[in-house]
Amino acid sequence: MDNKRLEFLTNDDFGYIIRNEKRPFVIFFMARWDENSKNMMWGLENIGHQYYDNVRIYAVDIDETPLAAAKSNIISIPCITLYIDGVEKTRSVGVKTEEEVIRLLKNHEVI
Numbered sequence: 001m002d003n004k005r006l007e008f009l010t011n012d013d014f015g016y017i018i019r020n021e022k023r024p025f026v027i028f029f030m031a032r033w034d035e036n037s038k039n040m041m042w043g044l045e046n047i048g049h050q051y052y053d054n055v056r057i058y059a060v061d062i063d064e065t066p067l068a069a070a071k072s073n074i075i076s077i078p079c080i081t082l083y084i085d086g087v088e089k090t091r092s093v094g095v096k097t098e099e100e101v102i103r104l105l106k107n108h109e110v111i
Helices: 011-020 035-050 066-071 098-107
Strands: 025-030 056-061 079-084 087-093
Touching: 011 025, 011 056, 011 066, 025 035, 035 056, 035 098, 079 098, 087 098
Parallel strands: 025 056
Antiparallel strands: 025 079, 079 087
16 A cells, blocks of 8 residues: 555455455545545545554545445545454544544554
């Protein structure tokens, strides 16, 4: 993964990441046409770069990867989900600032 950008997952990638990623990770469910999603991307990219050794940040475009969104019961975007040991620990729906996402990660002792 290029740790300076979000890695967009395909439906196949999504299943693989859930089963095999050993580090904590965030999946950012979004749509490229959604302004709120676009506004969150830079902050998540920054977190992914800054905390690369602790957490991976992935993105799922719900229009391009509908099966991943359906498997995760995503009904509203933007939505971030935090996984630890392949298990969803928390999710947060709506626009979040970079500071709010960092706080969420700290609260779950990821960073």
